[in-house]
Amino acid sequence: MNPSAIVLMVLSLLLVWGGLGVSIAMLMARPERSEWPDGWTDDEADG
Amino acid sequence: MSTQISPETRPREEWTGQVGFILSAIGSAVGLGNIWRFPGVAYENGGGAFLVPYLIALITAGIPILYLDYAIGHRFRGSAPLALRRISRWFETLGWYQVAICFAIAVYYTAVIAWALSFFWYSFGLRWGDDTTTFFLVDYLQVADVGGADPWFTLDFVPAVLIPLVLVWVMTIVVLSAGVARGVQRVNILFMPLLLVAFGVLVVRSLTLPGATDGLNALFTPNWEALRSADVWIAAYGQIFFSLSIAFGIMITYASYRRRRGNLTSPGLVVAFANSGFELFAGIGVFAALGFLAGQQGVAFGELEGITGPILSFVTFPALVSQMPAGPLFGALFFGSLVMAGFTSLVSILQVVSAAFQEKLSISRRKAALAIGGLASVVSVLGFSTTTGLIALDTLDNWANNVGIVSAAVVMCVLVIWVARRGQELRFHLNSVSTVQVGGWWTFCVGVLAPVVLGWMLVSRIRTLLVEGYEGYATWYLGVVGWGAIAAFVVFAVLLTLAPWRAPVDAYEPWPRYDKLHAPRRGEKGGAA
Numbered sequence: 001m002n003p004s005a006i007v008l009m010v011l012s013l014l015l016v017w018g019g020l021g022v023s024i025a026m027l028m029a030r031p032e033r034s035e036w037p038d039g040w041t042d043d044e045a046d047g
Numbered sequence: 048m049s050t051q052i053s054p055e056t057r058p059r060e061e062w063t064g065q066v067g068f069i070l071s072a073i074g075s076a077v078g079l080g081n082i083w084r085f086p087g088v089a090y091e092n093g094g095g096a097f098l099v100p101y102l103i104a105l106i107t108a109g110i111p112i113l114y115l116d117y118a119i120g121h122r123f124r125g126s127a128p129l130a131l132r133r134i135s136r137w138f139e140t141l142g143w144y145q146v147a148i149c150f151a152i153a154v155y156y157t158a159v160i161a162w163a164l165s166f167f168w169y170s171f172g173l174r175w176g177d178d179t180t181t182f183f184l185v186d187y188l189q190v191a192d193v194g195g196a197d198p199w200f201t202l203d204f205v206p207a208v209l210i211p212l213v214l215v216w217v218m219t220i221v222v223l224s225a226g227v228a229r230g231v232q233r234v235n236i237l238f239m240p241l242l243l244v245a246f247g248v249l250v251v252r253s254l255t256l257p258g259a260t261d262g263l264n265a266l267f268t269p270n271w272e273a274l275r276s277a278d279v280w281i282a283a284y285g286q287i288f289f290s291l292s293i294a295f296g297i298m299i300t301y302a303s304y305r306r307r308r309g310n311l312t313s314p315g316l317v318v319a320f321a322n323s324g325f326e327l328f329a330g331i332g333v334f335a336a337l338g339f340l341a342g343q344q345g346v347a348f349g350e351l352e353g354i355t356g357p358i359l360s361f362v363t364f365p366a367l368v369s370q371m372p373a374g375p376l377f378g379a380l381f382f383g384s385l386v387m388a389g390f391t392s393l394v395s396i397l398q399v400v401s402a403a404f405q406e407k408l409s410i411s412r413r414k415a416a417l418a419i420g421g422l423a424s425v426v427s428v429l430g431f432s433t434t435t436g437l438i439a440l441d442t443l444d445n446w447a448n449n450v451g452i453v454s455a456a457v458v459m460c461v462l463v464i465w466v467a468r469r470g471q472e473l474r475f476h477l478n479s480v481s482t483v484q485v486g487g488w489w490t491f492c493v494g495v496l497a498p499v500v501l502g503w504m505l506v507s508r509i510r511t512l513l514v515e516g517y518e519g520y521a522t523w524y525l526g527v528v529g530w531g532a533i534a535a536f537v538v539f540a541v542l543l544t545l546a547p548w549r550a551p552v553d554a555y556e557p558w559p560r561y562d563k564l565h566a567p568r569r570g571e572k573g574g575a576a
């Protein structure tokens with residue numbers, strides 16, 4: 001492979017798969033909020 | 048005696064958790080286009096340099112519109128027609144327009160999955176032989192000559208297409224009947240990891256083939272000059288837009304099954320990057336394999352034909368598989384991957400239709416699945432399992448995507464952000480339930496940037512279709528199948544909006560309460576603070 005193709009391939013993988021990795025890490029670190037606005041509990045039947 | 052339960056009193060179906068929601072959304076986004084469209088589009092639009100507009104499009108249009116869909120579905124708890132109606136009564140028409148698009152796409156998309164299922168079977172004996180073009184078009188599809196005087200529509204059924212097509216429809220109806228958690232989610236939890244493993248094996252094998260680097264050179268060598276062309280940027284926005292399953296009801300419907308206190312933005316980022324990650328992964332595998340094929344045929348990579356779309360999958364790839372060591376295994380992996388990627392997307396497309404009719408007519412999911420699946424399967428069989436199925440599929444696909452979905456996206460952005468002025472409320476909703484906060488940039492992207500770029504795409508595509516036609520097909524045929532389909536979507540949408548709801552749906556209070564809703568309008572006195 002030529003050098004510019006290698007650089008672009010590595011860069012693409014880093015940005016796209018890196019973005020996926022960071023997104024998953026963020027989600028695992030804080031999967032849900034701990035506080036929500038008033039007016040709803042998860043026990044309520046949802047329509 | 049049957050008891051009718053209204054949508055107001057029946058508990059809404061839900062994903063069982065975050066993983067189920069994310070995998071199902073990824074399953075919807077990752078479809079046939081990721082495998083056969085992305086690599087060819089990147090190659091033809093600057094190679095490695097395409098990454099720049101592609102990532103910009105992902106961040107400025109893909110993720111923002113995905114969030115818009117999520118916010119609408121999650122806040123207004125309904126399929127596309129119901130959720131949009133709850134924003135403003137006449138927006139229901141846009142919802143039904145999206146439902147009509149989904150129905151149309153489902154009837155031909157199923158046929159492509161049926162082809163993949165047939166080719167999965169053929170892989171084991173490499174049944175396509177040496178001339179894969181003749182095998183696909185003549186032996187398998189038995190395409191009728193549509194050169195003008197010959198028939199544009201026949202009822203000459205092709206059993207090799209008909210049988211797998213019926214099978215796919217039966218599987219789809221079973222999954223939809225089982226519901227969101229036990230049907231749609233289960234299929235995605237099973238198929239998504241399997242797809243990743245199957246395609247992973249294929250990519251690793253492709254990378255070890257002689258000539259693989261020629262293919263990767265072709266895909267990634269940047270042509271920076273291409274970035275000066277507006278067409279390249281339009282291609283990048285188009286790729287992101289069509290790939291993410293946004294703006295035609297799917298993500299609105301899926302988000303409506305997310306529990307009220309469910310995180311939206313972080314899962315959205317995972318879905319968007321997973322979709323692009325798979326697309327890139329597929330591009331590497333496909334182009335490495337094509338590099339091998341070019342070497343085997345003794346031609347330069349640029350001389351290869353059929354490197355995108357159905358021809359890539361059903362003509363070029365079989366030729367490639369025939370020349371690979373252990374070809375039957377890799378053929379089965381490739382076509383098995385197409386079936387899984389296509390089926391999870393198909394289920395999401397039909398869930399839009401099923402959910403809409405369940406709510407409008409107050410019918411059970413089983414009844415909706417049987418009625419809609421039954422009707423769609425008849426249309427699908429009549430239109431796409433015959434000797435004229437290919438041309439009908441090609442035409443309907445072009446109009447449903449390039450005119451139908453793009454127009455739905457532009458109209459949705461304009462109606463929600465500019466006419467109903469709900470941008471701030473929807474941003475407030477996303478931020479109230481999510482861990483990653485969305486800034487004012489989001490409103491700009493969905494209110495200005497996305498509709499302008501997509502609007503430009505739409506206008507230029509319509510102009511091209513009107514001036515140049517499509518693929519040399521007869522004008523009257525394009526009028527009936529292409530423009531006629533768009534007209535039918537509009538008529539269907541208006542009629543369904545006029546039809547009454549079987550149960551009251553308008554007494555609905557969104558949560559969390561957005562105070563600005565109750566603020567006094569300009570010129571009014573009083574009102575809630």
